[in-house]
Amino acid sequence: MSSWLANTISEAEQVQDWLSPKRAESLAQLKNTPWPNRKTEAWRYTPINVIERARFSAANDTVVQATAIENLDSIDLVFIDGVFDAQASTIDFPEGLCISQLSEGGSCDWALDSFKKTKPNKHFFGLINDALATSGVLIDVAADAKIEKPIRIVQSFNPGSQSHTRILVRIGAGAKACVVEQLQGDKLCFNTSFAEYDIGESATLEHYRLAMQCQAAISIGGSHFSLAESAQLTSNLIGFGSQLSRVDMDIIHAGENATSKLNVIYLLDGRELFDLHSSFEHTVPHGTSDQNIRCIVADHANAIFNGRIHIHRDAQKILASMNNRNLLMSDDAQVNTKPELEIYADDVRCAHGVTIAEIDEEAMFYLQSRGVSRPDAQVMLSFGFINELVDQMPNIAIADWLRPQLRQRFANMEIR
Amino acid sequence: MTDQLDEALHREYEAGFVSDIESRTFEPGLDEDVVRRISAMKDEPQWMLDWRLKAFALWKKMPEPDWAHIQYDKMDFQSISYYSAPKSMDDRPKSLDEVDPELLATYEKLGIPLIEQQQLAGIAVDVVFDSVSVVTTFREKLKEQGVIFCPISDAIREHPELVKKYLGSVVSQKDNFFAALNCAVFTDGSFVYIPKGTRCPMELSTYFRINELNTGQFERTLIIADEGSHVSYLEGCTAPQRDENQLHAAVVELICHDNAEIKYSTVQNWYPGDENGKGGIYNFVTKRGICHENAKISWTQVETGSAVTWKYPSCILKGDNSIGEFYSVALTRGAQQADTGTKMIHLGKNTRSTIISKGISAGKSNNSYRGLVHMGKGAKGARNFTQCDSLLIGDKCGAHTFPYVESRNPTAIVEHEATTSKVSDDQMFLCRQRGLDPEKAVSMIVNGFCKEVFKELPMEFAVEAGKLLEISLEGSVG
Helix, strand or coil: CCCCHHHHHHHHHHHHCHHHHHHHHHHHHCCCCCCCCCHHHHHHCCCHHHHHHHCCCCCCCCCCCCCCCCCCCCCEEEEEEECCCCCCCCCCCCEEEEEEEHHHHHHHCCCHHHHHCCHHHHHHHHHHHHCCCCCEEEEEECCCCCCCEEEEEEECCCEEEECCCCCCCHHHHHHHHEEEEEEECCCCCCEEEEEEEEECCCCCEEEEEEEEEEEEEEEEEEEEEEECCCEEEEEEEEEEEEEEHHHHHEEEEECCCCCEEEEEEEEEEECCEEEEEEEEECCCEEEEEEEEEEEEECCCEEEEHHHHEECCCCCCEEEEEEEEEEEECCCCCEEEEEEEEECCCCCCEEEEEEEEEEHHHHHHHHHCCCCCHHHHHHHHHHHHHHHHHHHCCCCCCHHHHHHHHHHHHHCCCCCC | CCHHHHHHHCCCCCCCCCCCEEEEECCCCHHHHHHHHHHHHHHCCHHHHHHHCCCCCHHCCCCCCCCCCCCCCCCCCCCCECCCCHHHHHCCCCHHHCCHHHHHHHHHHHHHHHHHHHHCCCCCEEEECCCCCECCCCCHHHHCCCCCEEHHHHHHHHHHHHHHHHHHCCCCCCCCCHHHHHHHHCEEEEEEECCCCCCCEEEEEEECCCCCCCCCCCCCEEECCCCCEEEEEEEEECCCCCCCCCEEECEEEEEEECEEEEEEEEEEEECCCCCCCCCEEEEEEEEEEEEEECEEEEEEEEEEECCCEEEEEEEEEECCCCEEEEEEEEEECCEEEEEEEEEEEEEECCCCCHHHHHHECCCCCCEEEEEEEEEECCCCCCCEEEEEEEEEECCCCEEEEEEEEEECCCCCCCEEEEEEEEEEEEHHHHHHCCCCCCHHHHHHHHHHHHHHHHHHCCCHHHEEEECCCCCCCCCCCC
């Protein structure tokens, strides 16, 4: 472990607040967890020595600003380098919604229980986040409350900054909410951002993680969900790769008849890397899960996907599927994918599929023969490849805001 | 269903007898001296001993791998005997008539009709009993065609130039923990060389049997198909029923030169242990082949035995237009654990590979497919298709899939599909409606499930494999 990180961690050991018991637990685990390397299965394709090489500090002069999403009427919570920006944030909340800062967690009766409840303990940087997270937000949606406006948590990062944020969300029984996690910044910085969602009985969550940090940024994080009986989750992840981007999505079906859906799009260019680990844990019978991962890789980029469906003993009558499709756009790009099934119950139906290929040359020819230029044809075809998932987004404003950005990214991609 | 399943789990292992054959066995233990003694027993030249010692030095520094989805008590490598030979082997038989009748009876029991086959003139057989090759049939007849088929210990003495050139060229001494151990202590195995442009006139076959208590079997197979040649090779294995776990760590190397083709089929029926997981063979095998231009290697395996299986027959598709195939049926029941699959390393242009893997889990067993498809930078226009299907019988077993897919070339196309299901009520209903009893119905459905693989097996083996599956599934019906 690099010295700056070791220093930060030893400083964290001194902090006394409501999280101290959990922090001590994670610090103890961290001591027994070796620094990941290529031999560590979870980091097999992702070199993390960039974290050791670079140098980061805690806070900086603010130069970045949160990007707005056009036509999206949302409840905004803005963090710059992990520090809450009250001025840029919304202050009044609708009935049934209680939002407080992570530092105020001591007065929240549920916060301590929710911390580390759904996030798996084996993630090295997850443990670092446990130990170092001093800022973040607690969102509590009362039972049966229907929060119409999306809750948007925007995080921007200055060059050279280091930050660790934690988001805890509790959605009461029968409630409905939409949460958008938006991360942005293209300069070298190091941030870990983990979110834990506790979705109550028959509650519905619409979730977006817009992991749009790019270029030199180093971003590690994850969104972890626990679904109670008949709960519903629709999650969308958009990833722009960066020097090092790693996202873990864990979905635990803790109650029967829960439904979850995960749609992921990632577009990589240059020397970017995006590493997605998704895991669906079906611990109880009766449940449906579906994941769709589409990925386009250009130039020297590296796309990594590790998907897992785990059906526990006696968790019968599960329908689970995983579909991973990859488009390779250049000779130097690479895709590393590993869709896993781990099944201990017999009356289930599980399937996964993976394809890796380039854009269909016949389709390119067809468009070119009709007068579309090769670059335009490429944009059309690759955009069509992912637009299917963009179209499925329930929030039209977010989808409309994303499309031109995605199209712009295609236009910039190197044409073979 | 569970009752009937339990009944099935109590089915006896039919090859579980012990042959009362006097044998000479090394004291358990492993050190450099044992390696030297094995080499001396085999009357090996110095270069072979040096090669073994190098492997042994490497092995000592290697950690035992723990990444596979299997659980077992770690082995004590000092409690295993690394050499066991039937005593009557000291004056090696020249033909079948001179072989110890007890030995022949053993093979008779196993259903390996050595003598019969001599008459049928169908298959040339090399038989490896514990650590040594007992008899190789049709050796002379094959020689006429230039085909060399003999125990590897003979090949080391008689064809050193070939062995020196190819041994360890595909699976090196430092390849992995079990391969390194094999390199140091391998005792026998088969050696095949098919000369240029020759189509081997008959199927070659080896039967392996572990007989002695507390011994490990470490055989080494080396098959070289020279340019434009063709060979089909079969391998079968059994072991007696014992309470202790026995280790089998084999290495198979295939070298397939330009335009050649090797077809390698295995029916593995080592003793799987009892229903509680006591005893049984630990099967840790490294099998790999290299394909040069336009060459083709086809692995077909039917895995029904062993307490623990750790086996990944692989193809390195180095030459342009080469083809790799992997067809596998793995059946686990009782407390068996299997972690098996393949690696297809595409390096050359227009290389193609097909992977069809069928896993059937019953009882309390765990069956995993673990595979790698790698498209290298130079694998222009390469193509892979993978299909792995799992069938679960009973609610206490597990079926898992761990495929690694890596692509470095945009023109390469990779497709991977996997499904998991059980024998559906609809299928059962349909069969029973037509008057089939449940047992027959399941057997039929499972046979259908495995059909794509069975059709790849040579005829004699396909029949054996079907039967093996049928016996293994007996009673596991609901």
